[in-house]
Amino acid sequence: xxxxxxxxxxxxxxxxxxxxxxxxxxxxxxxxxxxxxxxxxxxxxxxxxxxxxxxxxxxxxxxxxxxxxxxxxxxxxxxxxxxxxxxxxxxxxxxxxxxxxxxxxxxxxxxxxxxxxxxxxxxxxxxxxxxxxxxxxxxxxxxxxxxxxxxxxxxxxxxxxxxxxxxxxxxxxxxxxxxxxxxxxxxxxxx
Amino acid sequence: xxxxxxxxxxxxxxxxxxxxxxxxxxxxxxxxxxxxxxxxxxxxxxxxxxxxxxxxxxxxxxxxxxxxxxxxxxxxxxxxxxxxxxxxxxxxxxxxxxxxxxxxxxxxxxxxxxxxxxxxxxxxxxxxxxxxxxxxxxxxxxxxxxxxxxxxxxxxxxxxxxxxxxxxxxxxxxxxxxxxxxxxxxxxxxx
DNA sequence: TTTATAGGAATGAATATTCATTCCGTTTTT
DNA sequence: AAAAACGGAATGAATATTCATTCCTATAAA
Numbered sequence: 001x002x003x004x005x006x007x008x009x010x011x012x013x014x015x016x017x018x019x020x021x022x023x024x025x026x027x028x029x030x031x032x033x034x035x036x037x038x039x040x041x042x043x044x045x046x047x048x049x050x051x052x053x054x055x056x057x058x059x060x061x062x063x064x065x066x067x068x069x070x071x072x073x074x075x076x077x078x079x080x081x082x083x084x085x086x087x088x089x090x091x092x093x094x095x096x097x098x099x100x101x102x103x104x105x106x107x108x109x110x111x112x113x114x115x116x117x118x119x120x121x122x123x124x125x126x127x128x129x130x131x132x133x134x135x136x137x138x139x140x141x142x143x144x145x146x147x148x149x150x151x152x153x154x155x156x157x158x159x160x161x162x163x164x165x166x167x168x169x170x171x172x173x174x175x176x177x178x179x180x181x182x183x184x185x186x187x188x189x190x191x
Numbered sequence: 192x193x194x195x196x197x198x199x200x201x202x203x204x205x206x207x208x209x210x211x212x213x214x215x216x217x218x219x220x221x222x223x224x225x226x227x228x229x230x231x232x233x234x235x236x237x238x239x240x241x242x243x244x245x246x247x248x249x250x251x252x253x254x255x256x257x258x259x260x261x262x263x264x265x266x267x268x269x270x271x272x273x274x275x276x277x278x279x280x281x282x283x284x285x286x287x288x289x290x291x292x293x294x295x296x297x298x299x300x301x302x303x304x305x306x307x308x309x310x311x312x313x314x315x316x317x318x319x320x321x322x323x324x325x326x327x328x329x330x331x332x333x334x335x336x337x338x339x340x341x342x343x344x345x346x347x348x349x350x351x352x353x354x355x356x357x358x359x360x361x362x363x364x365x366x367x368x369x370x371x372x373x374x375x376x377x378x379x380x381x382x
Numbered sequence: 383t384t385t386a387t388a389g390g391a392a393t394g395a396a397t398a399t400t401c402a403t404t405c406c407g408t409t410t411t412t
Numbered sequence: 413a414a415a416a417a418c419g420g421a422a423t424g425a426a427t428a429t430t431c432a433t434t435c436c437t438a439t440a441a442a
Binding site (some may be wrong): 022023024026027099100106108109111123142143144145148149151152153154155156157158160162166168169175178179181182183185187188190 | 213214215216217274297300302309334335336338339340342343344345346347348349350351353354357359360366368369372373374376377378381
């Protein structure tokens, strides 16, 4: 076992960035080692193989994201406020963990995800489905399948964040507020 | 030069499917050859290498998609009708060319795209930007950067179509109409 | 009409390259 | 000094690409 946990974290950080930018298959172990400033062999001291590494990363960030959404969730309040909480959670999470959401999204249906990763991701979807189902019952959310509503919000938001990451847009408070409003209008029930 | 154009098309068809399903890096030339029922070497009679193949494919479908959006565009009409045209164009294109839009989307910022591919994609964005810019000037479209509006629509739509392709949702007329309405509400100016 | 021949197209085994993983000598920690 | 952690060259498997050979098809000679 390693003395400090620094190298393991360095490896995970580099892997996250590279997997998000180039994808799993286009990212080589030597690339990760180089970026993390460790020897290629060192990676195998911490992770049995490349798939274990990517699954560890995936589960780690899915869990963090779930926590970001659930933390301080305003249970008894209005649906718009709950939506705001979830949306802010996405933004906060994205700011704190630069490439994480994009990594999750682009690897969500990858062939190398193990059962545990898929299950964790299922939990995440459940949180969002519950929100939309409740909203539809109250007549406050558009009558579309929850899966579709989630896809619209997530797809749109992540596509947008890609532009921000690439530098084509700046993540100003004004822009983000506008995007939240746009997403809300996409899912809410209109009179 | 080949006697018929069949093999080249077979190769392109197989490559499209496999690139869309597995991604560029996880798709091997022998896989493509096998799926297209040609020898691996045959692929190199038509395409100098794997990157030329993927760029050819990318440019081909970006061009087709541009045409689908521009064909019969209702120039002098209302903005909602124009939006409908563009949205229907997306749907029609997706139905006609099963994996094409998803392939385009997932490979849009890939490291192996050449200058020509990037430029073609730029043209495509321009069509949509022009639409949104005009709409904002008329006060009919939400005041957000056009790039952001495009990201929201495209990201959402494509994420949704992924669910359909995977079989989690059915592409009924009702669903599609609802999604169009949702997307429209996302981008339109609200009083 | 049949047979020969040329030349492009197709093939897939052989080669070159890339990459995940292992191994072992060196360095660091205890 | 012993044990653990490291680095990075070495290994072997997988993959892109090449190329010598075979297969077609079309034209021409008989």
